Amino acid sequence: AQSVTQLDSQVPVFEEAPVELRCNYSSSVSVYLFWYVQYPNQGLQLLLKYLSGSTLVESINGFEAEFNKSQTSFHLRKPSVHISDTAEYFCAVSPTTSGTYKYIFGTGTRLKVLA
Amino acid sequence: NAGVTQTPKFRVLKTGQSMTLLCAQDMNHEYMYWYRQDPGMGLRLIHYSVGEGTTAKGEVPDGYNVSRLKKQNFLLGLESAAPSQTSVYFCASSFLNYEQYFGPGTRLTVT
Numbered sequence: 098a099q100s101v102t103q104l105d106s107q108v109p110v111f112e113e114a115p116v117e118l119r120c121n122y123s124s125s126v127s128v129y130l131f132w133y134v135q136y137p138n139q140g141l142q143l144l145l146k147y148l149s150g151s152t153l154v155e156s157i158n159g160f161e162a163e164f165n166k167s168q169t170s171f172h173l174r175k176p177s178v179h180i181s182d183t184a185e186y187f188c189a190v191s192p193t194t195s196g197t198y199k200y201i202f203g204t205g206t207r208l209k210v211l212a
Numbered sequence: 213n214a215g216v217t218q219t220p221k222f223r224v225l226k227t228g229q230s231m232t233l234l235c236a237q238d239m240n241h242e243y244m245y246w247y248r249q250d251p252g253m254g255l256r257l258i259h260y261s262v263g264e265g266t267t268a269k270g271e272v273p274d275g276y277n278v279s280r281l282k283k284q285n286f287l288l289g290l291e292s293a294a295p296s297q298t299s300v301y302f303c304a305s306s307f308l309n310y311e312q313y314f315g316p317g318t319r320l321t322v323t
Contacts, residue, residue, distance in 0.1 A: 131311055140216075140302055140314035141255075148310070187255070191309035200245075200309065204254035 099124040101188055103203035110178055111211050118173040118206045120162075120188030130171040131189040132162055135205075141187060147171065158182075183210045214238055218303050218315035225293045225322045233288040233318050235303030241313070243306045244286040245270075246278060248299040249317075255302070261286055293322045 100123045110116045122128065129148050133141040145156040152164040162173045171188060188203040219234045235244065246258040257270030261280040275297060277289045286305075290297060298321050304312040 129309060133312075138317075140316050141304075141312075142314065143311045146311055189312075193309070200257075200306075200312070202255045 099126075099128065099190055099192070099199055099201045101190055101201050101203040103188055103206050105206050106204070107207045107209065109209045109211060112180055113177045115176050116174065116178050116182075116208065118186050118188075118208065120171045120173065120203060122169050122171065122188075122190045122201075124169075124190060124192070127193040128190040129193055130162075130164055131191075132156075132160070132171070132173050133187045133189060133202075135185045135187065137184075144173075144186070178208070178210045180210050180212060182208060184208060216303055216305055216313050216315040218301075218318050220318060221316065222319050223321070225290075225320065227294060227322060229293050230289070230291050231293065231320075232290075233301055233303075233320075235286045235288070235305075235315060236284055237286075237303075237305040237313070238284065239305060239307070239313065240283070241305035241307050242283070243308065244280065245304045245306075245312065246276070246286065246288045247302045247304065248272065249302060250299050258288065258301075293320075295322045298322045 102121045131146045132144040134144045135141045145154045147164045155161045160175045185205045187205045191200040216237045245260045247255045256272045259278040261267045264283040267278045279287045301318045303315040306312045
């Protein structure tokens with residue numbers, strides 16, 4: 098069985114401050130890991146993903162996440178946030194074994210960037 | 213390349229009416245999904261499909277039916293709408309278990 102836990106439902110942070118959004122997962126099989134972002138009144142869009150290789154992955158707009166297998170975590174970080182980063186962020190996992198569907202989303206973390 | 217499109221964008225139904233939501237993708241993805249999103253509930257999977265002609269139940273399938281007659285289309289039907297089905301519905305598609313591509317959503321209100 099798989100599960101994803103996003104411990105913080107809301108995170109307020111001042112502009113230009115750093116932020117970390119936490120994601121922990123549980124799985125009995127190897128997984129791919131994803132972060133999605135949802136801006137108001139839009140669908141989700143992929144922010145970054147870990148499939149294999151380097152455990153540190155980056156997005157084009159300054160976010161990064163590190164896959165920590167021992168702690169089963171995939172926390173999302175940004176050293177300096179902007180007002181435009183205000184959105185809801187979802188962590189997700191899926192099994193690496195093809196033919197086995199079990200894509201799990203976390204419940205989301207609402208990031209509010211304050212001026 | 214339009215990605216994932218959903219029709220309609222908004223709809224208001226009376227209790228007991230029926231409707232079909234259409235999802236189309238042009239990325240040749242095998243896997244397609246229907247989710248509903250409600251405040252404080254995150255995304256909940258309604259039904260999914262791993263290929264043309266196949267469908268499976270997700271987390272909250274009651275009151276909904278789906279069909280995948282063509283690889284690029286995934287239809288979600290409500291046979292007898294209820295106020296509890298007021299929600300925002302998202303369709304998504306993926307190549308196997310990799311990242312999902314989402315449509316813009318359909319906002320449905322059942323009165």
